[in-house]
Amino acid sequence: MRTGTKAVSISLSTTDIRCAECPIRHRAVCSNCNEEELQQLDQIKYYRTYAPGQTIAWAGDELTFVGSVVRGVASLSQTMEDGRTQMVGLLLPSDFVGRPGRNSLPYDVTAVSEITLCCFRRKPFEKQLAATPHISERLLEMTLDDLDAAREWMLILGRKTAREKIASLLTIIARREKSMEFAAQGDAVIIDLPLTREAMADYLGLTLETVSRQISALKREGLIQLDGKRRIIVPDMPALMDETGDDMDGGMIT
Amino acid sequence: MRTGTKAVSISLSTTDIRCAECPIRHRAVCSNCNEEELQQLDQIKYYRTYAPGQTIAWAGDELTFVGSVVRGVASLSQTMEDGRTQMVGLLLPSDFVGRPGRNSLPYDVTAVSEITLCCFRRKPFEKQLAATPHISERLLEMTLDDLDAAREWMLILGRKTAREKIASLLTIIARREKSMEFAAQGDAVIIDLPLTREAMADYLGLTLETVSRQISALKREGLIQLDGKRRIIVPDMPALMDETGDDMDGGMIT
DNA sequence: CGCCATGTTGACCTGGATCAAGTAAGGTGG
DNA sequence: CCACCTTACTTGATCCAGGTCAACATGGCG
Incomplete structure (x- = not known):
């Protein structure tokens, strides 16, 4: 390899x-x-x-x-x-x-x-x-x-579906790229993905084909838009976060 | 839950x-x-x-x-x-x-x-x-x-098969329980599993049925023996470690 | 003894892997 | 400027490992 x-x-x-x-x-x-x-x-x-x-x-x-x-x-x-x-x-x-x-x-x-x-x-x-x-x-x-x-x-790898994995990855990247500034709900978030489909697959424990299909599905459903291969526009971040399978409440870090 | x-x-x-x-x-x-x-x-x-x-x-x-x-x-x-x-x-x-x-x-x-x-x-x-x-x-x-x-x-969760996951778990528990004393190859290792099948499943990102089936398969093939539900005897540790999918060489910790 | 928790096994189904063609976008050299 | 690669990505067809659902076994323990 x-x-x-x-x-x-x-x-x-x-x-x-x-x-x-x-x-x-x-x-x-x-x-x-x-x-x-x-x-x-x-x-x-x-x-x-x-x-x-x-x-x-x-x-x-x-x-x-x-x-x-x-x-x-x-x-x-x-x-x-x-x-x-x-x-x-x-x-x-x-x-x-x-x-x-x-x-x-x-x-x-x-x-x-x-x-x-x-x-x-x-x-x-x-x-x-x-x-x-x-x-x-x-x-x-x-x-x-x-x-x-x-x-x-580990929770993502062990228990989430392919779709939840993709949504989780996008959410994590967005959070780290933007340092959590998307409190402004309703605003579109633009994610410049630093990863190829293959790297995303290696991140998520999937194949690159499954990554590609899930991204296509999210696009088809309007949850994300693509601008070129690597730039992803999320018109409604909370809607995407709903797809991660995480509950949005518990685990407050204090 | x-x-x-x-x-x-x-x-x-x-x-x-x-x-x-x-x-x-x-x-x-x-x-x-x-x-x-x-x-x-x-x-x-x-x-x-x-x-x-x-x-x-x-x-x-x-x-x-x-x-x-x-x-x-x-x-x-x-x-x-x-x-x-x-x-x-x-x-x-x-x-x-x-x-x-x-x-x-x-x-x-x-x-x-x-x-x-x-x-x-x-x-x-x-x-x-x-x-x-x-x-x-x-x-x-x-x-x-x-x-x-x-x-x-994470490697176990993301990339290993059910059989490799079980073998990895047993190897990890054995290593931690015995503090790596199984250098004495040829000796049987006895593992007192502290986990139920369900806990093992939660550890490995599997269902408890799959855990049970894989343990039965390893038993059938003579790689492990059961003594009661929770005590596992490994007659040949290196043989079990072969089933983990890990290469036994690289990654020496120095 | 009967109950409940734990574990096993079987039959079937399905999500994601695998195998196989495509397509699209740079990059390079003629 | 175009013909040709190459690399990244998409999409389809099929397969199968592991999930799901269900029945049953075992074994403490009141």
Whole structure:
């Protein structure tokens, strides 16, 4: 299954960005850091950019850095010998990549779109982590959020129908892209899907044909409109959310 | 769906256990603590015991404590309005319950067997957490492990066949129960299943009938033997692991 | 003993997988 | 500017793993 990605291993060292001007400054693992702590991180950070489809790290291989997604989308996925693959994480800007304390990951990390990471060599980062509660507290919080997201995803994988899965995915992407601004009900929401049909299938535990058919069905019923292949317009977000199978009330996060 | 559990709300204050004699002392969230730190925890800890089937916390309801499983098994699960439920966590001794920084959980916590928790009221625990890197480091490590486990589980839910799911579950339980002592190949492994067929189905995203049929099939083929309903004997663990669909090589954790 | 919870097994059905043709939109080179 | 690929996507026909519905077995336990 390790095929297809013939892209040359680009890793452009992007023009350095000063932390203060960083677009993910307020959400990433460094978001609680003060000026002094940021300067320390600044000294060990560097940027890497990957082309779409390029592999950032193979499962089990050594990963010498950890870091944050600055721009673009990446996926974490697991593949069985016979090629069945399941996406287990979708990394959007500000998400953290890598595991302090381990020098490898048990899943493949792949660039979905062109992506830029703010990287730290693992050892120096671990040292900084141990010395800076602002970082470790934030990392714990982010990891707990990832765990909650993984568990919501488990319900989708284990118990939802194909249609509910698609509606759930669109809802999740919309929520993350728009940071939950669709409180303005009645307004159409535009989702720029960062995923191919195949990637959506790997996310949802479906085949790409089923994804395509369900999207067609939602379109036929007027719940969504397509603008090109990848842009989806949701005229009535609550109506789409009704199709996810979730109850809209319980589980208030306080 | 919130039916069935008519058990009276038992919460026996167990005879206090001194931390030094605690059976989960070396694996729980407190495992890195020194004597002094343990004494501080000792002052805010208390024990609670729940009967099998009893609900420890409902999704979305306030949960005033966090804690460790000392003895017994509990589950985390999510239920849809129409009753479909998916287990999203299985808590065995030493596992941590609850989420610092939030006063509710987005899933139900239910005692599977009789279970004893070592509880801390949330606020004092958070204070201790902030003051004690030994605790927060361990909690981060445990949360990262939970996240890896959740992601392995996602592959099971999304891509594995019913037979592979059952084999995976048995392998996971065996691994956790026996703490990986089955290196002694050729020896039979005895698994005392803490789960009913229905709970196994909720774990694996199957129906209980399918679970029952697959277990019968594995028995018929000699891969497992049953001793009563809940005790499973695996004469040849590697043979069972072959049925999980996992490759036995890659993903070495280093 | 009879009850109720748990588990097994059978017969049938169906949602989504599989297999197989298409279509549509870039991209490239002549 | 067009002919030709290639990659992404759509749609149809058929199949089958696992769900559903239903009957029955087993085994604690009052």
